[in-house]
Structures are given as C-alpha cells and as structure tokens.
Amino acid sequence: MEPDVAPLWPSSVRGLDATCGSPQADLALDEWLLHAVDADPAQATLRIWETTTYCVVLGRSNKAAVEVDLEACRRDDVPVLRRMSGGGAVVIGPGCLCYTLALPIHAEHQRLGITGTTAALLGRMAESLRSSLPEAAVRGISDLTVGEQKFSGNAQRWQRQAFLHHGTLLYDFDLPRVSRYLRAPSRQPDYRADRRHAEFIRNLPLNRGQLAEWLAETWRATWQSDCEVAEASLAELLASRYSRPEWHLER
Known part of the structure; x- marks a missing residue:
C-alpha cells in the first residue's frame, strides 16, 4: 500500500504543458524546474512535453557506444542526447508523451530513499x-x-531540497524505432527475461488528451501554457551542457 500521502506529495502542483523549440532545450527546462523547486518548494510542477522529431536520450552514466546504434542514428539524422538523471536510454518523438515532476523533498522521502520514493510515486x-x-x-x-x-520508463535526480522525476508514456509511438536505434540494454530488470524491444514495449490504448487528464488528476494540477522561466539560467544550462556535443556523447 502507498505510504500516507501527506508527507510525500504536495496537495497540488502547477501544471505546465510546454514543449521547447528543441529537445536539448526541453532537457534543460527539466533541469531548470528542479533548481526552481530546490529554491522554492511552492514551485512544485508537473510538466508534459512531446517532441515532433525523434531522438535518443541517454541516462547520465550511459555509454553511447554500448547502448545506442550510433550508425543508424547518423543515417537517420537522429540526435543522441543525454539527460541529467539516471536510468537507461530511451527513444522519444511523436506519440511519446514525456512528463516531468519537480517536487520538494521531505523527511519521509529521505527515509524511503530514491528507490522507495520511486516505488511510492509510480504506485500512485x-x-x-x-x-x-x-x-x-x-x-x-x-x-x-x-x-x-512496458509503456513507461522513469528516472530521478535529487538535489538537497527537491527531486526531479521524469518519464516517458508511449501511446502512439512508432515502436520499431526503438529496435532500430537502441541495442539490447546493458542492464535489464528481471521481468524482461531477455526479451527483445519489440516483445517488451507497447503503446497505451489512450490518446494524449486522456494521458494529460490522468496526470492532472493524479497530481492535482491545473494546466497552464507557460511559466516564468529565467531565460538567463536556461541559456546557461544550454551553454554548459545541453548544447555541447561532448556532454551528450563523451562517456
């Protein structure tokens, strides 16, 4: 059973439906939201976004040459990017709704740790x-x-006062692209039982609007189309990480 909700989750969060002009900027905005909540817990946010083009996104410690078919990505002009959280490599694009939760950390999160907090959040x-x-x-x-x-993979990154939880929701995705761009993952959960990507993943029988409604109800969010982003901070994140090829590929 999920632990008592009160010490774990805010009573409500702001809802942000916003996709940036590039997936690099989308990854930077996720990190910016984490820093914003770390500075002010009242900024707790649920964000959804969906790119119009395909790209591969690595977990922070993934090795691109191990997890990705780099030649296939080059042939199809599919960028290989890196996020600031852990977890494995994913392919995103049209039909894959990305969601982000930037939430304050409380004593109960510290007690549960990353694994326990992940289990409670996904259980909800x-x-x-x-x-x-x-x-x-x-x-x-x-x-x-x-x-x-599997229809959703998830990852987290913790700061001192806030944590970022973000994931993917497959609903109308071109599933063969996963096999085209990703190798068999170097780390697999036991329940996967060495299944190929095509046997392991699936789309949900829901549309984007239904997914947005489900997320908003779950996290008690009201959608808005924008938020006050510190443009200088976002530009700094892009310059220091997300616009730099060496950040994405040199591991």
Missing part, C-alpha cells in the same frame, strides 16, 4: 490508471507496465 500513478487499465502495474525499479509489457 499505477493505482490512478487502473480505472482505465486494470492491469497497470509497477515492475522492476522504475517501469510502468500493462501485463508483461
């Missing part, structure tokens, strides 16, 4: 989704599944 999401998909479940460390197939 799976429970709220079961009204539409009774088989929705949390599997492995950070996957959301229907039956034995």
Whole structure:
C-alpha cells in the first residue's frame, strides 16, 4: 500500500504543458524546474512535453557506444542526447508523451530513499490508471507496465531540497524505432527475461488528451501554457551542457 500521502506529495502542483523549440532545450527546462523547486518548494510542477522529431536520450552514466546504434542514428539524422538523471536510454518523438515532476523533498522521502520514493510515486500513478487499465502495474525499479509489457520508463535526480522525476508514456509511438536505434540494454530488470524491444514495449490504448487528464488528476494540477522561466539560467544550462556535443556523447 502507498505510504500516507501527506508527507510525500504536495496537495497540488502547477501544471505546465510546454514543449521547447528543441529537445536539448526541453532537457534543460527539466533541469531548470528542479533548481526552481530546490529554491522554492511552492514551485512544485508537473510538466508534459512531446517532441515532433525523434531522438535518443541517454541516462547520465550511459555509454553511447554500448547502448545506442550510433550508425543508424547518423543515417537517420537522429540526435543522441543525454539527460541529467539516471536510468537507461530511451527513444522519444511523436506519440511519446514525456512528463516531468519537480517536487520538494521531505523527511519521509529521505527515509524511503530514491528507490522507495520511486516505488511510492509510480504506485500512485499505477493505482490512478487502473480505472482505465486494470492491469497497470509497477515492475522492476522504475517501469510502468500493462501485463508483461512496458509503456513507461522513469528516472530521478535529487538535489538537497527537491527531486526531479521524469518519464516517458508511449501511446502512439512508432515502436520499431526503438529496435532500430537502441541495442539490447546493458542492464535489464528481471521481468524482461531477455526479451527483445519489440516483445517488451507497447503503446497505451489512450490518446494524449486522456494521458494529460490522468496526470492532472493524479497530481492535482491545473494546466497552464507557460511559466516564468529565467531565460538567463536556461541559456546557461544550454551553454554548459545541453548544447555541447561532448556532454551528450563523451562517456
């Protein structure tokens, strides 16, 4: 059963439906939101975004040459990028809704740690989704599944006063692209049982609007189209990390 909600989650969060002009800027905005909540817990935010082009996004410690078919990405002009959180490599693009939660850290999060907090957060999401998909479940460390197939991968990054939880939601994605651009992952959850990407992942039978409504209800968010982003801070993140090829590929 999910721990008592009160010490874990804000009573409500602002909802931000905003996709930037490039996936590099989208990754930078996620990090900016983490820093904003670290400075002011009242800025707790749920964000959704979806790129119009395909790209590969590595976890912070992934080695691109191990996890990605770099030649296939070059042929298709698919950029290989890196986020600031952990987890494995993913392919995103049209039909893959990305979501971000930037939330304050409380004593109960510290007690649970990253693994326990991830389990509680995803458990809340799976429970709220079961009204539409009774088989929705949390599997492995950070996957959301229907039956034995994964539709959402997730990762976190913690600061002193806030943490970032972000993930993917496949709903109308061109699934063969995952096999085209990603190699078999170097680390796999036991329940995957060495299945190929094509056998392991699936789309949800929901559309983007339904997913946005589910997320807003789960996290008690009201959607808005923009927020006051410190442009200088975002530009600094782009310059120091997300616009630099060596940040994305040199591991």
